[in-house]
Amino acid sequence: MNSNQKKLVKSTVPVLQTNGTDLTKHFYSRMFKHHPELKNLFNMSNQASGKQQHALAGAVLAYAEHIENxxxxxxxxxxxxxxHVSLNISPExxxxxxxxxISSIKEVLGEAASDDLIEAWTEAYNELAQIMIxxxxxxxxxxxxxxxGWKGWRTFIISEITEESSEVKSFYLKPKDQASIAxxxxxxxxxxxxxxxxxxxxxARQYSLSSAFNPEYYRISVKKESNGNVPEGVVSNMLHHKKTGDEIWVSAPSGVFHAGVESNQPLVLISGGIGIxxxxxxxxxxxxxLxxxxxxxxxxxxxxxxxxxxxxVDRLNQDSEWLTTHVFYETLSQNxxxxxxxxxxxxxxxxxEVLIDDAKYYICGPEVFIKVQYDSLIKLGVAQEDILYEEFGPQLLHFN
Known part of the structure; x- marks a missing residue:
């Protein structure tokens, strides 16, 4: 991109700030009309709730704001x-x-979408696509x-199901081909x-691996979400109706939210609900x-x-001098x-308890929970680079 094209892209920032979601709604509607097969890749629950459109609008805005770097x-x-890799996204x-x-930008901006502006955004998108590819x-x-390791989807068999709470089940997954797992x-x-x-x-849905690695199986633990309206909770509900012996497709482990297995830094783990x-x-x-x-x-x-x-966790807490736990319930039982x-x-x-020299802080839970805990740590003087968080679903939180 030349400097003039970057200026043109940056000039659309005010429009994206006020009308970005209108653009992304139009984009998804247009793309699914012409390519309904892509509904297999996109989370249609997040489409129905508007979260995906909001997340994409934020991403497009951030790219425009930082187009120079x-x-x-x-x-x-x-x-x-x-x-994307966990969903087997291809360059095509x-x-x-x-x-x-680009077609949506033309259609939503109308007369304001000059040829030069469209050319600039085309170049901007192509550069971003190459970075991602x-x-x-x-x-x-x-x-x-x-x-x-493997690429794409691999068939796994549910070898065991355990109930972890009134709304969470763990699924032990073994590869159908009986070959090793990553x-x-x-x-x-x-x-x-x-x-x-x-x-x-x-x-497809992403579920955190909920145990230390075992070469025999993967374990995921899934909360059964409300299913008042399809497609909300549709995958978690279907999983909760699965039985041992059933088959599912699984992609290789992925994700940037993780602890260093060789690090000796203290850990402060902060979880809400299924963020555990x-x-x-x-x-x-x-x-x-060890x-x-x-x-x-x-x-x-x-x-x-x-x-x-x-x-x-109670068993680990009783046997481990290195571990301290604090549990909070919104409502305590009568006992x-x-x-x-x-x-x-x-x-x-x-x-x-939580301010420990050289500690790394990991937060996982609902969006509001993460924001409250993150802000609290910052107020307590914890450095931003020492705080890591995982938001389930489209990434809506961006702490600069």
Whole structure:
């Protein structure tokens, strides 16, 4: 891109700030009309809720704002690239997206979309596409080079199902071909794909690996989401109706949210609800690899019935001098529990516990939960680079 084209792209920032979601809604509607097969790749629940359109609008805006130096977005692009690889996105699909995105800019901006502006955005998109294709090619090759690694979708059999709470089940997945499976970093996820009869197409979802690596199986733990209106919760509901012996498609482990398995830094793990899953993998890995880094875990959920893995963590807590846990329920049972606090996590009240020299802080949970905990850590003086977070679904949070 030349400097004039970059200026033209940047000139669209005010329009994207006010009308970005209108553009992305038009784009998705246009693309799905011409390429309905892409509904197999996109999360149609996030389409129905508007989250995906909002997330894409934010991404397009961020790219326009940083068009002179897109490298500042590299961590976000790597996160998106990991998700694309887990969905087996191909370079050819970038051509389809680019065609409909540029066409949507023309149609939404109307007379304001001059030939020069369209040419500038075409160049901008092509450069971004090449960055993403390069990132993803590297990740695909990395997966293939791993022992037990693979590209695309592989058939796994559900070998065991366990109930972890009133709304969470764990699924133990073994490869149908009985070949080896790839190792992963604690905190990473799998993509799982199912055909959804009610929708008439496939849907894929990402689920955190919830245990330390075991060469015999993968374990994911899935919360059954509300299913009042299709497609909300459609995949989690279908998974909860699966039985041992059933087959599902699985992609190789992926994701940028993970703890370093060789690091000896203290860990502060902060989870809300089903956000417990990637942090449990970190905790089990810490124990399994005998690092036993000083670890403080704070977990918050609605009540005892929905508290997944309570007994697992209690056992670790009893046997491990390196681990301290704090559990919060919004509502305590009538019997009470001396080890559980009523209410929500307040990091300011626990500053002596959580402020540890050289610690890394990992947060996972709902969007609002992450924002509250992140802001609290910043106010307590924790450096931004020491705070990592995982937001399930489209990435809507961006802390600069």
């Amino acid at each position: 897109p490298e500042v977005l590299i961590n976000v692009l790597k996160s998106i690239g990991n998700k 699909q970038y051509d389809i997206v680019g065609h409909h995105l 390069s990132i993803e090619a590297e990740l695909y090759q990395s997966n293939l080079k791993k022992e037990g 190792d992963y970093l604690p905190g990473q996820y799998l993509s799982v794909k199912l055909f959804i009869p009610a929708l008439g197409h496939e849907q 899953t990637p942090l449990l993998s970190m905790l089990e890995t810490n124990k399994k690899r 690092q036993e880094n000083t670890t403080v875990w704070l977990h918050s959920c609605r009540n005892e019935k929905v508290h997944a893995f309570k007994d697992n 009470g529990n001396d080890s559980v606090k009523e209410g929500r996590i307040n990091l300011a009240e626990l500053r002596d």
